[in-house]
Amino acid sequence: MISNALKIRLDTFVDAIIAIIITIMALELPAASWSDHEHILSFFLAVAVYAVSFCFVANIWYQQATLFSTVDVIPRRVVLLEFLLTFLLSLVPPLTRLMSGDVENLSVMLYGALYLLITLVFRYITETVVHQQTDDKERMHQIYTSVYGQHNMENSFLLAALIILAFFLPWVAYVLYIIIPIRSFLTIDDDQRELTAIGDMEAAGQKTYLQMNHKQQERFRHLVGHYVRDTRRAQNDTAKKAAWNTFTQAVQTQVGIDPEQLSKWFQPNSRNAYHQDINQYRNSRRPKKTHDTTD
Known part of the structure; x- marks a missing residue:
């Protein structure tokens, strides 16, 4: 494990690299005269690819910032993975320029392969950090898999299929590469909020959650996620209490768990109706680290 001070420096390093990457992508947008209509089309195509890359890189930054904010220390191997992640992210600008300049099968396939590789590396980082947050690593692994497992598998297969599609229909894959990252960007917080709450x-x-079938787990997670979102938006105690009542009634109706049981599961959260952000609550429960640790 590495110390909190070193983790903060790693966060700063990654933030700086990502800021530089986004700046380079913006600087590489074509600036040719619009007297030729072909240049106008090329410019907007380049902006579309830039938007995709921006959403993709910003999504990685936000998820990492959210993930690292929940822990004081991280495993040392995560540092090496972070270096690999930033290296791969640094390849986004040139491949963005390559694909926007010439939409052909090779350029789109290379972009797709980089997209998939970055996704897999970051997914491994996330799983590693999440698993070390609890002594019961097996249970946390099951919870992580229930929240992210099917989504991760579907996303990986989709990205791999797009690489194959790009060989035959590069323009179709090109359009899909525009849609997918933007959609992920707009739903950036959902999975992390549900994982944190569970x-x-x-x-x-x-334990009861893990004994549910897949549909019950999915429904319960969504209800919990909506509850956390509603309490964050609540302006006063009355609104927070109303959010709790709505949540417990929905869970009782749709999943069959009574409010008294939920109150036990979410104590002290239910008594306070999530008066504080759930991440602050997690930090308050975690013992403070007062010295550096090594592997």
Whole structure:
């Protein structure tokens, strides 16, 4: 493990690299005269690819910032993975320029391969950090898999299929590469919010959750995620209490868990109706690190 001070410096390093990457992508937008209509079309195509790359890189930054904010220390191997991640991200600008300049099968396939590789590396980083947050690593692994597993698998297969599609129909793959990152960007917080909420439940609640079938788990996670979102938006205690009542009634109706049981699972959260952000609650439960640790 590395110390909190070194983790902060790693965060700063990654932030700086990502800021430079986004700046380079913006500087590489074509600036030819619009007297020729072909230049206008080329410019807007380049902007579309830039938007895709921006959403993709910004999505990685936000997820990492959210992930690292929940822990004081991280495994040392994550540092090496972060260096690999930033190296791969640094390849986004040239491949963005390549694909926007010439939409052909090779350029789109290379962009897709980089997209897939970055996604897989970041997914491994996320899983590593999440698993080390609890002593019961097996249960946390099951929770992580229930939240991200099917989504990750579907996303990986989709990206791999797009690489194959780009060989035959590069323009179709090109358009899909524009849609997918923007969609992910707009739903950036959903999975992380659900994972945080389920991970903060009492152990008995987590065990009951893991015994549910897939559809029940999915419905329960969504209800919990909506509850956390509503309490964050609530302006006063009355609104927070109303969010809790709405949540418990929905869970009882749709999943069959009574409010009294939920109150036990989410204590002390239910008594306070999430008066504070759920990440602040997690930090308050975690013992403070007062010295550096090594592997």
